[in-house]
Amino acid sequence: MPDKARVRATINGEPADFLCEPRQSLLEVLREELKLTGTKEGCNNGNCGACNVLLNGLLVNSCLVLAVEADGAKVETIEGVMGPQGLHPLQTAFLENAALQCGICTPGFIVAAKALLERKPKATEAEIRHWCAGNLCRCTGYDKIVRAVLDAETRMGEGQ
Amino acid sequence: MRAFDYAAPKSLNEAVSLLSRRGDRARVLSGGTDLIVQVREKRRDLDLMVDVKNIPELSEIRYEPAAGLALGASVACSRIYEHPVVSRVYPGLVDAAFLIGGIQIQNRASLGGNLCNASPAADSIPALIAHRAICVIAGPNGGRELPVEQFCVAPGRNALQAGELLVSFRIPAPPPRFGANYIRFIPRNEMDIAVVGCGASLTLREDLKTIAEARVALGAVAPTPLLVAEAASALSGSAFSSESVDRAAIACQAAARPITDMRGTAEYRRHLVGVLTRRALLKAFERAQEAANAR
Numbered sequence: 034m035p036d037k038a039r040v041r042a043t044i045n046g047e048p049a050d051f052l053c054e055p056r057q058s059l060l061e062v063l064r065e066e067l068k069l070t071g072t073k074e075g076c077n078n079g080n081c082g083a084c085n086v087l088l089n090g091l092l093v094n095s096c097l098v099l100a101v102e103a104d105g106a107k108v109e110t111i112e113g114v115m116g117p118q119g120l121h122p123l124q125t126a127f128l129e130n131a132a133l134q135c136g137i138c139t140p141g142f143i144v145a146a147k148a149l150l151e152r153k154p155k156a157t158e159a160e161i162r163h164w165c166a167g168n169l170c171r172c173t174g175y176d177k178i179v180r181a182v183l184d185a186e187t188r189m190g191e192g193q
Numbered sequence: 194m195r196a197f198d199y200a201a202p203k204s205l206n207e208a209v210s211l212l213s214r215r216g217d218r219a220r221v222l223s224g225g226t227d228l229i230v231q232v233r234e235k236r237r238d239l240d241l242m243v244d245v246k247n248i249p250e251l252s253e254i255r256y257e258p259a260a261g262l263a264l265g266a267s268v269a270c271s272r273i274y275e276h277p278v279v280s281r282v283y284p285g286l287v288d289a290a291f292l293i294g295g296i297q298i299q300n301r302a303s304l305g306g307n308l309c310n311a312s313p314a315a316d317s318i319p320a321l322i323a324h325r326a327i328c329v330i331a332g333p334n335g336g337r338e339l340p341v342e343q344f345c346v347a348p349g350r351n352a353l354q355a356g357e358l359l360v361s362f363r364i365p366a367p368p369p370r371f372g373a374n375y376i377r378f379i380p381r382n383e384m385d386i387a388v389v390g391c392g393a394s395l396t397l398r399e400d401l402k403t404i405a406e407a408r409v410a411l412g413a414v415a416p417t418p419l420l421v422a423e424a425a426s427a428l429s430g431s432a433f434s435s436e437s438v439d440r441a442a443i444a445c446q447a448a449a450r451p452i453t454d455m456r457g458t459a460e461y462r463r464h465l466v467g468v469l470t471r472r473a474l475l476k477a478f479e480r481a482q483e484a485a486n487a488r
């Protein structure tokens with residue numbers, strides 16, 4: 034059995050220091066060791082986006098990152114999306130537009146959409162759909178999700 | 194996943210010696226979008242992953258107008274298409290980098306990984322061939338270079354010898370009046386594996402009509418990506434016209450050795466080869482004219 038590696042990372046702005054085996058994915062460590070269970074496992078092979086996190090500011094599938102690769106990195110998960118004032122406008126928009134049913138895909142969509150809106154606050158419907166091509170939802174049919182993201186753009190534009 | 198060791202060397206020498214010591218029990222980890230899935234699904238067995246992303250030569254993008262591009266084998270796709278110069282000078286690479294997976298994959302997957310994985314349907318390989326990319330390889334006996342079109346030897350198998358690793362691509366600076374394009378056919382809009390892919394590049398003479406040089410490469414129609422020399426000869430020296438493009442398309446259809454699988458029949462693929470060759474050449478031609486006019 035290979036030795037456990039020590040990993041020091043910043044997760045949602047807080048320092049994290051943990052031991053893991055090289056074979057453990059970042060997703061597994063977030064959920065099982067650090068108890069950050071907001072990040073979901075859908076496919077565990079890079080197809081569904083339920084496990085989306087930001088790694089050094091880039092959107093990635095955490096099921097396709099080894100936890101040891103996160104040493105020295107900045108990781109942002111769904112748990113870091115809510116601000117001190119409460120829900121993020123995207124979270125409010127998902128609720129008010131009924132953009133979720135079972136909810137398994139929702140953290141991944143919100144993490145992805147937040148990354149998009151930070152680069153493109155006025156992303157078009159086509160840009161939203163393209164950006165979210167790596168996120169699968171088996172329940173909603175996507176339309177409500179796209180509408181929620183557009184609605185969040187409006188809310189954020191109004192500075193609510 | 195089965196247990197394995199992990200190492201993240203900071204130099205090429207260190208990486209080569211790790212790979213030489215562990216032989217085929219070691220494998221290079223770049224973006225992990227193929228390798229991690231293969232190990233998890235028990236399609237690949239290994240004892241050591243050698244993460245090469247901390248090695249400067251593998252993660253650099255260095256462009257000089259005379260020398261061309263040194264593109265580290267581990268550079269993620271999104272860094273390629275977001276690079277202000279590379280995205281302008283190497284349009285075929287950008288087409289491919291922008292098609293591979295979704296954003297999450299593009300932020301991790303590299304052209305070096307895509308090539309080493311040696312899938313017949315890999316999107317970046319025909320584009321690299323169209324741009325005349327050369328593989329820069331390091332190994333226990335020093336370095337060597339190999340044109341991309343000679344790198345894949347069979348589905349999933351590449352030309353690397355024991356202890357060797359792909360360091361970077363050396364891609365010449367395109368001549369004036371050059372254009373390139375990569376397109377693929379998939380039955381939906383995003384996130385799929387090419388049924389057929391085609392990379393093409395053209396260099397025009399000063400009249401902006403006559404083709405000085407051409408390169409056409411195909412994906413997903415043979416055990417390895419194919420450079421179709423007959424298509425290039427059908428075009429070189431001719432005016433860009435529907436006749437010359439047809440000759441190239443027919444040459445590509447003749448060179449293709451497609452199989453029938455769940456993504457399409459051999460007959461369908463051969464048809465697609467003709468369609469995609471024409472479209473890729475037209476786009477490359479338009480881009481060559483744009484490049485000339487932008488000067």
Ligand code: FES
Binds near residue numbers: 097
């Ligand atoms: S769980 Fe990672 S992409 Fe589906």
Ligand code: FES
Binds near residue numbers: 133137138170
């Ligand atoms: S709400 Fe169930 S998968 Fe999207």
